[in-house]
Amino acid sequence: MKRTLSVITAVIAAAAASTFSAFAGDIELDTKKAVETDNGVTFTADSKNLAASQFTADTTVTVAYSGGESDKSSVKLVLDYWDKSNTSEFDFGSPATAEVTASEFKDGEAVFTYADITAALGDNALSSVFAIDVEANGSTVTCTGFTATNVLSANEMAENDIRRTIRVHAKRPTTSQDWGQSISVGVDQFDVSTLAENSFVIAVFESELEKDVVSAPVEFILQSTDDTVSPKAKNNTVWGKVAPVLFNNKYALFDFESMADAYGTDDFSCVSTVYVGDTGKSPITCTDIYALDIRTIAKDEPEVTDDSEVTSDSNDTVETTKPAETQAPAAVTNKDNSSSDDKDDEGSNFKLIVIGIIAGVVVAAGVIFLILGRKSRETYDVNKHRYVKK
Known part of the structure; x- marks a missing residue:
């Protein structure tokens, strides 16, 4: 009996290990929203789903595609990253791109190695990459994997x-304009609790000002409507306004310390929405928010697949809601819960798989017990040539 239980325990452990190993080293993104193109982006891997800083020296990126030509790779990777060395527009750098050519290819598939990717980035760190685009390379293609x-x-x-x-x-x-908010972002798109020491937020915006503007034209706002951590909370509400530490007429840089001071604590777990607004100096139109060098939060579940929308414009990855144009704390913002719903579905599916494996093993064990139990109560009669009860 003890031996049988040991065998069953080993089977269950092996089944569980094989289930987890399927998620441990490889990530396959969902490409169902890829588009057909002959000169643009067919698919984008967003860093919220797959960060380049997850890559190791043994990493390879394999892109499958339909269409294209057989005598060359019909796709290339384009790394979108923040280049701190390019200070021509802003003293803290600006967005940049780097092309990566496939080291191997065959019909409908291209392979890119870690060496290919790091060589394209040069001195820039993998952590600076915020998206990886799959682009057509001279022929019409659709990314399929x-x-x-x-x-x-x-x-x-x-x-x-x-x-x-x-x-x-x-x-x-x-x-x-007049102290309104140009962009609002919910926690499902930007989890502010991932900010840490040496993290930065950069707002990119359009304005009517000259480059050498003296006063900051924008501000960053941290909003919490059910706050339990900030000493600045009034009726569980915080409206923390952050001034940039570096700015011009197009960019504004906000550091971690300034955000912690404005919010009252460096625990941002209760922040539900962030805004970029104007300071009354000029109308502003915020087009992008970058969060540099943020932490990754440990997960109990496997990595989720990519569900970001991809269009022919490689920059169109996230839609934000229109904010309330008021200087006072706004009403509770309805957040897009699609990302969290997807994660819940992934977790539920994973749990069902594990439960199914264990249930199957238990049923098999029950059958074995019945057979062994029956045989243990019988003995073989040589004269009668059959099993008889003891």
Whole structure:
């Protein structure tokens, strides 16, 4: 009996290990929203779903596609990253791109290695990449698969404090003036609790001002409507306004310390919405928010697949809601829960798989017990040539 139980325990452990290993080293993104193109982006891997800083020396990125030509790779990767060395527009850098050519290809498939990717980035860190685009390379293609192998898990990223950069792009930018808000972003698109020491937020906006503007034309606002951590909360509400530490007529940089001071604590777990608004100096239209070098939060569930919308414009990845144009704390903002719903579905499916495996093993064990139990109560009669009860 003890031996049988040991065998069953080993079977269950092996089944569970094989289930988890399927999620440990490889990430396959959902490409159902990829588009057909002959000269643009067919698919974008957003860093919220797959960060380049997850890559290891053994990582390969394999892109499957339909269409194209057989004598060359019909796709290339384009790394979208924040280049701190390019200070021509802003002293803290600006967005940049780097092309990666496939090291291997065959009909309908292109392979890019870690060496290919890091060589394209040069001196820039993998953590500076906020998106990886799959672009057509001279012929009409549609991305049908995107797989990265041997990548770090979210837990490994969290344990080793490996950072990432994200971008929130406004599909339909709103112009604000007279202390209004141009863009609002919910926690499902930008989890502010991932900010940490040495993290930065950069707002990119349009204005009517000259480059050498003296006073900051924008501000960053942290809103909480059910706050339990900030000493500045009044009726559980915080409206923390942050002034930039560096700015011009197009960019504004907000550091972690200033945000913690404005909010009252560096625990941003209760922040539900962030805004970029004008300061009455000029109408502004905020098009993008970048969060540089943010933390990764450990997960109990496997990595989710990419569900960001992809269009022919590589920058159209996130839609934000129109904010209330008021200086006072706004009403509770309805947040898009699609991201969290997807995560719940993924978690439920994963749990069902594990439960199914265990249930199958238990049923099989029950059958074995019945057979062994029956045989243990019988003995073989040589004269009668059959089993008889003892």
